[in-house]
Amino acid sequence: MTASTTRRSTAARSRWAATGAIAVTGALLLSGCGDQRDKVTNTDTSGKPPLFSLLPKEIQSAGVIKVGSDINYPPVEFRKGNEVVGIDPDIAEALSKQLGVRFEFSNGTFDTLLSGMRSGRYDIAMSAMTDNKGRQEGIDPDTGKKVGKGVDFVDYLTAGVSIYTRKGDTQGISTWDDLCGRKIVVQRGTTSHDLAKAQSKKCDKDGKKTISIEAFANDTEAQTRLRGGGADAGSSDFPVAAYAVRTSGGGDDFELVGEQVEAAPYGIAVSKDDAQLRDALKAALDAIIRTKDYEKVLKKWGVEAGAVDQATINGGK
Structure with missing residues (x-):
């Protein structure tokens, strides 16, 4: 789950409810x-x-x-x-x-x-x-x-943290700045969540539309939302995003865009x-x-x- 005060950057990566x-x-x-x-x-x-x-x-x-x-x-x-x-x-x-x-x-x-x-x-x-x-x-x-x-x-x-989109549907997204006015899905409390909130504030400061952020209890739920067309992009730690790109739908669901950031x-x-x-x-x-x-x-x-x-x-x- 990268740099944050909560799961990467400066935040807390979201995940709990003991089960066994x-x-x-x-x-x-x-x-x-x-x-x-x-x-x-x-x-x-x-x-x-x-x-x-x-x-x-x-x-x-x-x-x-x-x-x-x-x-x-x-x-x-x-x-x-x-x-x-x-x-x-x-x-x-x-x-x-x-x-x-x-x-x-x-x-x-x-x-x-x-x-x-x-x-x-x-x-x-x-x-x-x-x-x-x-x-x-x-x-x-x-x-x-x-x-x-x-x-x-x-x-x-x-x-680090990576952005991914539906395969063949990047919509020109390759950096966090490209997410202004878009919708992103993340896992609650993670570095990706923190980065999305920080970027949304930056978009507003720059006179652009803010980012619509939908945060889920786990990354699997976020991927499901993106896969179904409910968002423009998702973000996770690089190992997790890369694994989803390689395995989801036999490699046909997602693709990585841009470089990973906030290595920690x-x-x-x-x-x-x-x-x-x-x-x-x-x-x-x-x-x-x-x-x-x-x-x-x-x-x-x-x-x-x-x-x-x-x-x-x-x-x-």
């Missing part, structure tokens, strides 16, 4: 609401995985890290039949082998993930969430007021009160980068261009 726990360790297969476990490898001489001792004692005892995620954002995280697949679940699987605990994903709408984490429902949020100063500081993107303590991020991928890091969100868990996740991410497990995940999903060469804490601007 999905355990992530091996193939992330679902059987009802059950979880699947994978044999933990790479153990040290004590019989524990190499980074298990870095975790907080309560996580060690529980054997699980509870993850808040919007599992409807292909290819980052989504369901394929009874299986949960995607970039984030695969990275979580690799991290689990270093840390020796399961990553249990709970589905929710994007814009409530951080509040769910603050309430203790989740230990972390991992859902294509853009790391930016607004989220780090707990600032509401619309009001500019502080609404919470903010969170720390462990950055693991870089992605995706981060695993962790409470500022949980520095030990944050640092354990950073160590685990550095480990899978060294072992090439990270590289294998990105190649599998065709997002190698967004790779980072080391884990970073709060690298977003």
Whole structure:
């Protein structure tokens, strides 16, 4: 889900409403609401995985890290039949082998993930969430007021925001300036949503018609609206937009227009009160980068261009 105080640019990417726990360790297969476990490898001489001792004692005892995620954002995280697949679940699987605990994903709408984490429902949020100063500081993107303590991020991928249209019907749209007087569909609370609101204000300031913005709870709904002719364009993080262009209607529904903008890091969100868990996740991410497990995940999903060469804490601007 890119730069924003809410899911990219400076805002909050929309997605939540917890629906069920999905355990992530091996193939992330679902059987009802059950979880699947994978044999933990790479153990040290004590019989524990190499980074298990870095975790907080309560996580060690529980054997699980509870993850808040919007599992409807292909290819980052989504369901394929009874299986949960995607970039984030695969990275979580690799991290689990270093840390020796399961990553249990709970589905929710994007814009409530951080509040769910603050309430203790989740230990972390991992859902294509853009790391930016607004989220780090707990600032509401619309009001500019502080609404919470903010969170720390462990950055693991870089992605920008793209515009897409119905295939063969670009209507001359190639930049955000071209959207003045048009209708765009986005996922609520995302960087795309923030960019659309900011661009609409710019259109008005420049004496042009504003943008009509229709925001949905998830990106799939936004795509459906555009596909049916209910808007002129859509916008999502580049990996998501590119995946939709490649797969929707066998590649016949959409096309990307223009260049991606607002490139920024995706981060695993962790409470500022949980520095030990944050640092354990950073160590685990550095480990899978060294072992090439990270590289294998990105190649599998065709997002190698967004790779980072080391884990970073709060690298977003």
